[in-house]
Amino acid sequence: MLPKDFQWGFATAAYQIEGAIDKDGRGPSIWDTFCAIPGKIADGSSGVTACDSYNRTAEDIALLKSLGAKSYRFSISWSRIIPKGGRNDPVNKAGVNHYAQFVDDLLEAGITPFITLFHWDLPEELHQRYGGLLNREEFPLDFENYARIMFQSLPKVKNWITFNEPLCSAIPGYGSGTFAPGRQSTSEPWTVGHNLLVAHGRAVKAYREEFKTTSDSQIGIVLNGDFTYPWDSSDPADREAAERRLEFFTAWFADPIYLGDYPASMRRQLGDRLPTFTAEEKAFVLGSNDFYGMNHYTSNYIRHRTSPATADDTVGNVDCLFYNKQGQCIGPETQSPWLRPCATGFRDFLVWISKRYNYPRIYVTENGTSIKGENDLPKEKILEDDFRVKYYNDYIRAMVTAVTLDGVNVKGYFAWSLMDNFEWADGYVTRFGVTFVDYENGQQRFPKKSAKSLI
Numbered sequence: 261m262l263p264k265d266f267q268w269g270f271a272t273a274a275y276q277i278e279g280a281i282d283k284d285g286r287g288p289s290i291w292d293t294f295c296a297i298p299g300k301i302a303d304g305s306s307g308v309t310a311c312d313s314y315n316r317t318a319e320d321i322a323l324l325k326s327l328g329a330k331s332y333r334f335s336i337s338w339s340r341i342i343p344k345g346g347r348n349d350p351v352n353k354a355g356v357n358h359y360a361q362f363v364d365d366l367l368e369a370g371i372t373p374f375i376t377l378f379h380w381d382l383p384e385e386l387h388q389r390y391g392g393l394l395n396r397e398e399f400p401l402d403f404e405n406y407a408r409i410m411f412q413s414l415p416k417v418k419n420w421i422t423f424n425e426p427l428c429s430a431i432p433g434y435g436s437g438t439f440a441p442g443r444q445s446t447s448e449p450w451t452v453g454h455n456l457l458v459a460h461g462r463a464v465k466a467y468r469e470e471f472k473t474t475s476d477s478q479i480g481i482v483l484n485g486d487f488t489y490p491w492d493s494s495d496p497a498d499r500e501a502a503e504r505r506l507e508f509f510t511a512w513f514a515d516p517i518y519l520g521d522y523p524a525s526m527r528r529q530l531g532d533r534l535p536t537f538t539a540e541e542k543a544f545v546l547g548s549n550d551f552y553g554m555n556h557y558t559s560n561y562i563r564h565r566t567s568p569a570t571a572d573d574t575v576g577n578v579d580c581l582f583y584n585k586q587g588q589c590i591g592p593e594t595q596s597p598w599l600r601p602c603a604t605g606f607r608d609f610l611v612w613i614s615k616r617y618n619y620p621r622i623y624v625t626e627n628g629t630s631i632k633g634e635n636d637l638p639k640e641k642i643l644e645d646d647f648r649v650k651y652y653n654d655y656i657r658a659m660v661t662a663v664t665l666d667g668v669n670v671k672g673y674f675a676w677s678l679m680d681n682f683e684w685a686d687g688y689v690t691r692f693g694v695t696f697v698d699y700e701n702g703q704q705r706f707p708k709k710s711a712k713s714l715i
């Protein structure tokens with residue numbers, strides 16, 4: 261059985277749902293800039309309107325309530341708080357007040373807020389001013405300052421997340437260039453990852469020393485990871501490759517936080533491109549998680565490569581596949597080329613994390629699926645999302661098994677996502693919501709079958 265105080269809820273992110281990009285003095289973020297580059301977003305769209313959630317807080321809270329949510333994970337748009345982003349730049353009261361009111365309204369409705377400070381939408385000005393996430397001195401200090409403003413402004417919030425998926429800021433943002441700011445480099449992803457870890461550590465230290473008031477208030481980072489199985493389970497090189505892939509995915513960030521340094525496999529492959537922690541940085545990072553925030557969607561079969569890693573490799577010099585040597589498929593197709601449901605991978609990954617990091621408290625901060633062709637269906641059919649119902653059913657069962665049989669310490673679960681929204685480079689074509697958003701008709705919300713099957 262799950263613990264009595266288990267937090268069930270839904271997750272979203274600011275740029276994906278808010279819209280209202282000019283309202284109340286918001287400054288531009290790197291996603292505004294990125295979306296304006298032709299060819300970057302599948303349907304040429306952006307977050308200009310999205311789900312219009314900035315203007316519909318009451319409606320969203322009513323939706324959460326009607327779905328039985330105990331908690332809600334959402335993110336704050338940094339450039340609404342400090343339009344230019346930096347520690348010497350002016351704070352925008354209207355932006356702060358918006359989120360303060362939203363938190364009050366959530367609490368009033370009996371819903372516990374889990375706040376992500378950074379879900380990829382860096383203030384554009386910081387990118388222009390000093391290279392944003394690339395700047396090892398400036399970025400952690402500016403993030404710490406922004407975090408402090410939020411801790412101070414929202415004293416009723418007890419659950420804080422510093423960064424969502426630092427890997428996605430680093431690799432799609434600075435390696436493959438598929439996410440904002442769209443840079444393509446073989447060294448920058450590792451610098452960015454490092455700076456995000458240090459910024460996280462700084463914010464956590466500030467929180468613990470100056471703002472944490474009760475024993476049940478907590479702060480952590482959210483890491484993503486796909487689970488892995490060897491392509492040929494009888495081949496030790498594939499077994500090792502599967503482990504190495506997990507290290508490049510998740511231990512990249514979790515090892516420094518829980519164990520004090522990057523995995524040896526990464527150092528071996530990346531050499532000096534992977535920064536080294538100074539003593540001061542290490543002191544910030546080691547031990548900086550009150551809980552482990554886990555975003556998880558899918559699994560892969562992993563085959564080792566025999567040739568040396570190329571400079572642009574970010575995955576540990578392996579092939580990531582959906583079929584194993586016997587020709588077995590990991591799971592059915594979805595609308596997202598990277599995502600195939602495989603619920604056993606969820607259980608096995610929960611166990612992997614728990615063993616490696618000594619059974620930390622875990623919140624599953626995202627889990628969910630798109631559906632192949634969903635966007636092409638008429639509304640009535642979209643609302644009957646049996647594929648998603650099955651996904652949640654299988655994954656939640658796998659999680660309960662991990663808790664009851666494997667001793668994994670899961671304290672909460674957030675479905676991704678409360679509603680269809682701006683799916684980054686995939687635009688609005690790919691829907692992850694348990695609620696259908698009718699973009700053609702004033703962003704009206706209609707809960708799908710999965711919304712009601714979940715809690």
Ligand code: GBH
Binds near residue numbers: 276484
């Ligand atoms: C999460 O990322 C995000 O936190 C959330 O904002 C997002 O909406 C949700 O998942 C659904 O995607 O196209 O081969 O370059 C999940 C991890 C990392 C998966 C980037 C897709 C791009 C793979 N994502 N990845 S590819």
